[in-house]
Every structure is written in C-alpha cells, then in structure tokens.
Amino acid sequence: MARRPGTRTPAWRRPLVAGAASSVLLLAGAGLGAAGALQASEGGYFSTSPHRFATPAAALKSDEIDVGTDSAHAADPNPDIGEAARVRIVVRASDPSVPVFVGIGPKARVEAYLRGTAYDDFRSADLKPFRATFARVPGAARAPAPAGRPLWVATAQGTGTRTLTWDKTGGAWSVVVMRLDGRPGVDVTASIGLRFGFLVPAAAGALLTGTLLLGYVAWARRRPGDSGSDSGSGSGDVRGRTVSAGSAAPIRSTALKASPRA
Numbered sequence: 161m162a163r164r165p166g167t168r169t170p171a172w173r174r175p176l177v178a179g180a181a182s183s184v185l186l187l188a189g190a191g192l193g194a195a196g197a198l199q200a201s202e203g204g205y206f207s208t209s210p211h212r213f214a215t216p217a218a219a220l221k222s223d224e225i226d227v228g229t230d231s232a233h234a235a236d237p238n239p240d241i242g243e244a245a246r247v248r249i250v251v252r253a254s255d256p257s258v259p260v261f262v263g264i265g266p267k268a269r270v271e272a273y274l275r276g277t278a279y280d281d282f283r284s285a286d287l288k289p290f291r292a293t294f295a296r297v298p299g300a301a302r303a304p305a306p307a308g309r310p311l312w313v314a315t316a317q318g319t320g321t322r323t324l325t326w327d328k329t330g331g332a333w334s335v336v337v338m339r340l341d342g343r344p345g346v347d348v349t350a351s352i353g354l355r356f357g358f359l360v361p362a363a364a365g366a367l368l369t370g371t372l373l374l375g376y377v378a379w380a381r382r383r384p385g386d387s388g389s390d391s392g393s394g395s396g397d398v399r400g401r402t403v404s405a406g407s408a409a410p411i412r413s414t415a416l417k418a419s420p421r422a
Contacts, residue, residue: 185370192363214347218303219338222282259340269311270334277303303342
C-alpha cells in the first residue's frame with residue numbers, strides 16, 4: 161500500500177535511509193577530494209600540454225571546444241562543465257621579441273571584429289597524437305590592432321610568456337591569438353587549463369555530512385528500548401502495560417468488598 165502524503169517515515173527505517181545517504185556522500189566526498197588533490201598536484205589547473213600553433217594569416221581563432229576521448233571539435237558543450245571553472249590560457253611566441261595578444265570575447269563580436277581579415281578558425285583536433293585542423297577564412301592580410309577594444313572580457317598581451325585567466329560564464333565565446341600590432345604571421349606555443357574551485361569545499365561538505373549521518377546511524381542503533389518500544393511484551397513494569405477493559409472489573413469488585421459497610 162502506498163504511503164499517504166504527510167505520513168512520517170517509521171523510526172526503524174530512518175537509520176537505513178541515513179546509512180545509504182552516508183555511503184553516497186562519503187564516496188562522493190572521496191572522489192571530489194581526489195580530484196582536488198590531483199588538480200593541486202598539476203599546479204592548480206587541469207591543463208593540456210603545450211602545443212605549437214602557426215599561421216601566415218593575421219590571427220588564430222577558436223570557439224568553445226567539446227572534448228572527447230580521442231578527439232575534440234568546435235562546439236558548445238551541453239552540459240558545459242567549463243562554466244563552473246576558471247580558464248587559464250598560456251601563450252608564448254616562438255620569437256620572444258614579438259609581442260602577442262590573446263583575448264576572449266563574445267563569439268558574434270569577435271567575428272565582427274575579424275570580418276574582412278584573413279584568419280584561421282579551429283575546426284577539430286586529434287588528441288593522440290595531437291593534430292589540430294583549422295579552416296582559412298579569406299580576407300585582408302593585416303587585422304586592426306586588437307588592444308583596447310571593448311569587446312574583450314579578458315586579455316593578455318606583450319612579449320614572452322603571456323597568461324590569461326577568466327572565470328567562465330554562460331554564453332558563446334571565442335578566443336583569438338594574434339600579433340599585438342595585427343600584422344600577419346602568428347607562431348606560438350599555447351596551452352589551456354581549467355580550475356574548478358568548488359572541488360575542495362564540496363569534498364569537505366560531503367565528507368562532513370556523510371560522517372554526521374554515519375554517527376547518527378551508530379547512535380540510533382545503540383538507543384535503549386528502540387526494538388521493544390512498539391511491542392510492549394516481555395516487560396515486568398506495570399506502567400508499560402495496557403490494561404484492558406475486561407481486567408478492570410475484578411479490581412473494582414475487590415475494592416468494593418474490602419470497604420466496610422456504613
């Protein structure tokens with residue numbers, strides 16, 4: 161029979177439910193903790209290896225990437241776990257004297273900025289071994305200088321190793337790597353990483369809650385009288401017994417007989 165709405169869970173079932181929830185939380189906490197430890201051992205980010213990217217055009221562009229086991233392609237992942245992460249892009253020009261620019265902006269606005277300029281657009285990549293495929297978008301050899309434009313939500317620029325960090329949010333985004341002056345010919349080594357800041361707090365919360373539930377289970381199993389409180393049998397305490405209507409009559413009769421006559 162289905163339990164009616166508002167009916168409380170029987171007392172004997174509560175430790176079972178708490179025990180099951182405790183097991184799930186402890187396992188989840190252990191997994192999140194292991195992921196957090198791995199992230200910390202990798203320098204705080206889950207990062208790709210550095211790879212070289214080069215084009216004779218004015219820029220390299222990539223939209224969001226959906227990564228699989230052996231390949232990746234330009235797409236908006238759904239669900240997008242990256243929306244809970246901080247993004248880090250590290251770029252270094254092959255010629256350390258060449259200033260580079262790396263920027264992230266809304267996809268539509270980035271494409272409007274690059275319209276009329278020749279650039280390479282990321283399409284897909286094989287991961288083992290790594291080999292990226294770009295499609296050439298035709299246009300003018302030189303792009304307008306990218307620095308200082310309001311379309312960018314995060315940028316890094318200059319010579320040497322440049323590091324861009326950005327707390328990703330929902331939406332369609334593109335990343336662009338180019339020379340700071342917009343001239344053609346881009347040759348860089350780049351890597352991308354994600355940092356999930358929720359891993360350690362979530363692991364601690366899950367482990368703490370699971371431990372508290374486990375303590376409740378141990379306490380509930382040791383509570384005196386839980387197993388016999390509902391039966392009322394086998395007890396010598398009269399206060400715990402239910403007196404039936406039929407047993408009350410002899411007691412009253414005896415009391416009347418013992419009373420002196422008036």
